[in-house]
Amino acid sequence: MKRRLPLLLFASALALGQPLLPEFTVTLLNYVGLCALVAVGLVLLTGVGGLTSFGQAAFVGIGAYASAYLTTVHHVSPWGTLIAGMAVTTAVALFLGFITLRLSGHFLPLGTISWGISLYFLFGNLEDLGGHTGIGGIPPIDLFGWELKSGRTLYYVIWAVLLAAIVTSENMLDSRDGRAMRSLRSPVMSKAMGIDTTWYQAVIFMIAAQLACVSGWLYAHLQRFVNPTPFSLAQGIEYLFMAVVGGIANVWGAVFGAGIVILLQHWLQNWLPALVGKTANLEAVAFGLIMVVVLHRAREGFWPLLLRLLPKGRAIRSIEPAEPLPRRPLPPRGSVVLEVKNVTKRYGGLVANNRMNLTVKAGEVLALIGPNGAGKSTIFNCISGIDPPSHGQIRFLGKRVEGLDSPAIARLGLSRTFQHVRLNPAMTVLENVAIGAHLRGHKNFLQSAWRLDRDEERRLLAEAAHQAQRHGLAGQMFEPAGSLPLGTQRIVEIARALASDPSLLLLDEPAAGLRHREKQALAQLLGQLRSEGLAILLVEHDVEFVMGLADRVVVMDFGERLAEGLPEEIQTNPKVLEAYLGAAQ
Amino acid sequence: MDTQIALLLVQDGITNGAIYALNALALVLVFAVTRVVFIPMGEYVAYGALTLASLQAGNVPPTLWLLVVLGSLVALLDSIAAWRRGDARSIARILALNALMPALCAGAAYAVEPGKLAQPLQVLLTLAFVVPLGPLIYRLAFEPVAEASVLLLLIVAVAVHLVMLGLGLFFFGAEGMRTRAFTAGALKIGGFSIQFQALWILGIALALIIGLALFFERSFYGKALRATAMNRVGARLVGIPTEMAGKLTFAVAALIGTLCGVLISPITTVYYDTGFLVGLKGFVGAIIGALVSYPGAALGALLVGVLESFSSFFASAFKEVIVFTMIIPVLLWRSLRTRAAAEDES
Secondary structure, three states, X not given: OXXXXXXXXXXXXXXXXXXXXXXXXXXXXXXXXXXXXXHHHHHHHHHHOOOOOOOHHHHHHHHHHHHHHHHHHOOOOHHHHHHHHHHHHHXXXXXXXXXXXXXXXXXXXXXXXXXXXXXXXXXXHOHHHOOOOOEEOOOOEXXXXXXXXXXXXXXXXXXXXXXXXXXXXXXHHOOHHHHHHHOOOOHHHHHHOOXXXXXXXXXXXXXXXXXXXXXXXXXXXXXXXXXXXXXXXXXXXXXXXXXXXXXXXXXHXXXXXXXXXXXXXXXXXXXXXXXXXXXXXXXXXXXXXXXXXXXXXXXXXXXXXXXXXXXXXXXXXXXXXXXXXXXXXXXOOOOEEEEEEEXXXXXXXXXXXXXXXXXXXXXXXXXXXXXXXXXXXXXXXXXXXXOOOOEEEEEEOOEEXXXXXXXXXXXXXXXXXXXOOOOOOOOEHHHHHHHHOHHHOOOOHXXXXXXXXXXXXXXXXXXXXXXXXXOOOHHHOOOEHHXXXXXXXXXXXXXXXXXXXXXXXXXXXXXXXOOHHHHHHHHXXXXXXXXXXXXXXXXXXXXXXXXXXXXXXXXXXXXXEEEEEOHHHHHHOHHHHHHHHOOOO | OOHHHHHHHHHHHHHHHHHHHHHHHHHHHHHHHHOOOOOOHHHHHHHHHHHHHHHHOOOOOOHHHHHHHHHHHHHHHHHHHHHHXXXXXXXXXXXXXXXXXXXXXHHHHHHXXXXXXXXXXXXXXXXXXHOOHHHHHHHHHHHHHOOOOHHHHHHHHHHHHHHHHHHHHHHHOOOOEOOOOOXXXXXXXXXXXXXXXXXXXXXXXXXXXXXXXXXHHHOHHHHHHHHHHHOHHHHHHXXXXXXXXXXXXXXXXXXXXXXXXXXXXXXOOEOOOHHHHHHHHHHHHHHHOOOOOHHHHHHHHHHHHHHHXXXXXXXXXXXXXXXXXXXXXXXXXHHHHOOOOOOOOO
């Protein structure tokens, strides 16, 4: 409750202050609230998910026009039109999402530009929707027999909806699904942890669209009149503007940005003509100039600046005890877990892997070594489904997996780390590790928005904390992962991989950047995991580390298997020595 | 519809399409080199057209004052920076380039009677007034945040668009203007006539495209821009300054935009806000043409032009709807063909 104190204060100030405010201020605040609702959606979409949309104004338009048309022509109640508007929004968002989300990053913004423009011209040219003159005579919202006729009464509804959207968004971001959404900017890592990135992109796109639609619905019943102008591309760009100026990384930035932009425009409209003469019409110029300066000075927007001025609240630094998560049964020791058979990977004419073969058994550490460029990381990517092989078979726990994508393979019980560390630098170590446990939770974003996921969340975080402590990260659990030294970040990756409770662990150069003591600790930990029955496949350059730990060693060169055997055999194998040191002439 | 009308529509479409193609090329270029989604592209079109129109009306175009102000600002900032570096010798060059040149332009505009000049000279003056706004605006608005995210650069571009649009209204008023055709009249072939201005547009567009191709293939600076587009850090390591690449790119984009404005103003009335839609249609062309391939972008833009002229004949109210919805099937097709992209954002 203590955490929510600023919010409660803000909400009560808004509620109690309303009767004291002049009419005009209430009107301004209503618009701030409506815009902030759209901007909250953009924070989720753009700030969290890394997707950019210019078309939010068009979703606002759908909400507004659906209500305007159905209430005036078909006399549907405003509550019915809200559902209708959201249904249309759902259909449009699903379609747009389907065609753009699978493409690379630049297509969503460009797709939404086009759709924003066409919808605007469509509103303006359809006779049924009143053309450019619009639709008037929209009835007020009826709340349990109480007609919300004035801006003063709708004020409560608008701000209640906005605050609800903010609280539920914050709840959602602070959960299993939220962590998945915050990882969308690194899809390779997310997918390897079993996160269905397309699903989460679609979810946040849908949430942003629905928030915009609700804002439009409220707008229509506040104005009681709609025309196409407020739903143009220019307005769509302005919403994005508000979110960026306020601070795109935080939902409160949306409110702040909407407030700044609307108030600034209002003041400029009031004061500028007095300063430079009435005919000049220079508000847009002044506004743009101020914005350029602001963006140069505060790239992260205003909200982080404001936070710096406020006293820092103490973050929660304790882990509540919880019942451990269920574990998957490990295959019997000595049984084959992974079998790679004749795998070939081609990139155009380049053969990165040529008819590679290897097997890993439960309770065994298999080391894959070879000179740089031998194709070790390529085979890792083939096995974990990031980049499927061109030919050959891969069996994991008896199942063919070479055609599966990486979330599906992760679900079967394979987890991995990356040669180039892929952590979310802004998240804490604990949260990063908890991403690994993604597949062990099942509550969805709606449940987490309303805090119905807390039991499961406690168990997930307890598991993450357990893995972090086991890897000697107990002291750094609440530090941002990006602040740790590179070697420690690798350890965080291993803890994250283990949080998924895998049967097979793929480690890509886990010891690189570690000091001697840390390497010893890591070797000891991996030895312990082996004795628990885990299968481990690792790529490593540190020969001492490999020879001390591995049960068997496979040597690769030029994409092919050069040798395989016990560590001591490999160390004396002439072919291996030649590959590493060159032929003795 | 008979063949006569169809041919007329095709002619119209290709003429407009050529303009969109030039815009598309400039947009792709700017994005590739600087990562800026160049929303203010259309403002250069409008400034070009309206500056030429006010020269032809015998006025000193107000864009000149923008040039002088921005030039002095850049001269001041760069001189201070050079002084702080202890590089006092380059101050003379900075002043000459940023303050003296605009002043000379202003002097020229007052020394001659612009309304009585020959048309090619008026066009040259227009280019001299508007094109330097490209690198100047890059220096002031984008260079300080050149390393920021694509999103921030985009928002800065939007702010610059608002400023330039507002200034356009302030400078030229809300009324549209036209300019004289380069060559009046039409070429008659059989029963069919082609306006000379349309030929001018196609000819200059083609020349510009070939010129750009040569610039990028042959010239040192063109190669430097391509290197920057492919790998910014790598280009800097071999000694290509990002700032130079940015300014040069913006100069090329401003040149293309201004020329487009000069070319279309005899056939359509240009308003201060006409450019935005022209630029956006360039975007649509660029998307259709895959955003990465220059010939693809140009072909896409031609398609947009033709589609636009036919839809304005059959369903003129829905012209924009049709043009902008056209990219949906294109995106759909690309989406169905592409395996889900899984590269991390840089």
